[in-house]
Amino acid sequence: MKPRDQAELIDLFKRCRNDFDLFNVEVLGRPPCWSRQIEIAESVATRRDTVVCSGNATGKTWLAAGIILWYLYTRPRSLVVVTGPGQTSLGSTIFKEIRRALAGAVVDLGGKISTSPGASPQIFEVVPGSGWEAMGISTNSVERLSGRHAKNLLVVVDEASGVDEEIYQAIDSLNYDRMLAIGNPIRPDGRFYDLWRQAERERDRTDIPDAHKVAAIRVASTDGPHAALERSPFGLADAGWLDSMRRRYGDQSQWWKVHVQALFPDTLADGLIPPEWLDAATSFRRNDPFCNDPAAGHRRIACDLGEGVGRDRTVVVVRDDRGILEVVAGDRLGLEEAAYEIKRLADTYCVNEQFISYDAAGIGRDLRGRLERHGIRRARAYHGSASGGKNFYNLRAAAAWNFRCRLDPAGDPARTPFHIPYQTWWPEAREEIVALRFEVIEGVTKLENKELLAARLGRSPDFADAIIQSFSY
C-alpha cells in the first residue's frame, strides 16, 4: 500500500530499518527476495562483516543495489561506499541496477544519480550536496575515500574476489559499520578468501559475540528458486543455463566449482583438455590418411619455430579435419631447415600454401623470405597474441579452445572423432597438452601464461603450440 503522506512514509522507513524485504517490496516495488537473499540481507542488518560466496545468476547485483538504497533511506545521513574490480564494471552493473530500482520505486525517493554511466566516481545522492550518498570507488579514485566518515557507513564490494588489496586497505581505514563482500570465489587468495577463512575459524568460537563474527554465506546457483525451471522469467540461474554450462565445462571442472557451486578452487585454472580425450584420439586406427576425401577438409601445416640451437624445438604439424597426419620436430631445425621441411611436407601432402602457417613472433619473422625461396608466397603469419574475438583473451586462447572443442566427445556427433597417431613425438606432446590450463575471467577465456606453463613443464610447450596454431583459422 502506497504511503499517503510524509508521516506514513517516515513510519514505513522506520519499519524497514531491520527488514530489507519490506523495503524491497513496499518502497522499491520489486518482486520479493528469494530465501538466500533474505538471509544475506538479515546478516547485513545484524553483522559487521558479511562475506557471500555465490554462483552465477543468483541475484547478487540486484540484491546489492537494493541493500544500498535500503541502507541509505533507513539510516539518515548515512554513507555507502560501493566498489568492485573496475569503475566501468561498477557503472554497468550495480549503478545500473540502482537506476532501475529508483525508476520502478513505488514511493518517489528523490535523490540524484550521476547521469553518465562512465562518470568517475559514480554517485547517487539522497540529498544533493549533503554527503548523504552512495559513491562508487575504483583503484583510480580510491584516494577520494580518505577523510570520509559517517556514523552509518556501509561498504559494498561486488565481484569481491577480483578487488585489489589497495582498495581493501582504503576500506579498512574507513572504520565502517557494515560491509557486504559478495562474488564468485574466483581466487583462493586475497582479502575475500582471507575473510571467508576467518569466518570459518570464528564460527564455533564462544568468546566472540555473534555480531562481531564475520558471517560467511554460500549460495550455489543450483540453490536458486528457478534452478529446476527450464527458463527463469527474471534471468536467475535456470535448468537451461545449468545444462548448457554442464555440457560446456563439465560438472567436475574448476569452472563449475567456482561459478555454480560457489566453492573456492584449489588452483587457479582448469586443465584445458582432459587426458581421456587425448587417449581416445590415439586409441583407434585411421585408415584413410592418404586418400583425398574432401570430407576430411583442407590439409594444413603449422610451424612453431625454435632457435635451432638446441634449447627448444621447431615443430611442424600436418593435419586435416580428421586428425594429425605427421609431425616433424627437432632441436637443430633452424629457419633454413624449417622452410625446407615445410616445402617437403607441403609437396608430400599436397597442401595449398594458404593453409600453411608459421609462428611469426620472434625469429619466425624471418621465415617468410626463406619460404619464398621455395616458392611459398602466401603462407599465413600467426601471432598468438593477436585478437581472439570478444570471448577470448587472444588468438592463442581461441585456437586452443577450438582444439578442445574438436576433441570433446560431447561435440558434434556427425563429425568423425579426431585422430592422433601414436608416434615417437606423442608422449611429449601429450604431456604438454595435458599441462595446458585455462581460466575464465569476466566471460573472457584465457590460457595460463606461457612462462608459468614452461616453468611447470621444464621446457617450452612447442608441440602443443604448433598443434594449437593449426586451429587458429
Ligand SMILES: Nc1ncnc2c1ncn2[C@@H]1O[C@H](COP(=O)(O)OP(=O)(O)O)[C@@H](O)[C@H]1O
Ligand atoms: N528476487 C528477485 N526477483 C526478481 N528478479 C530478480 C531477483 N533477484 C535477481 N533478479 C533478477 O535476476 C537477474 C540476475 O540477477 P543479478 O543480480 O544480475 O545476478 P548475479 O549478480 O548473481 O549474476 C537480473 O535480471 C535481476 O534483475
Ligand SMILES: [Mg+2]
Ligand atoms: Mg552480478
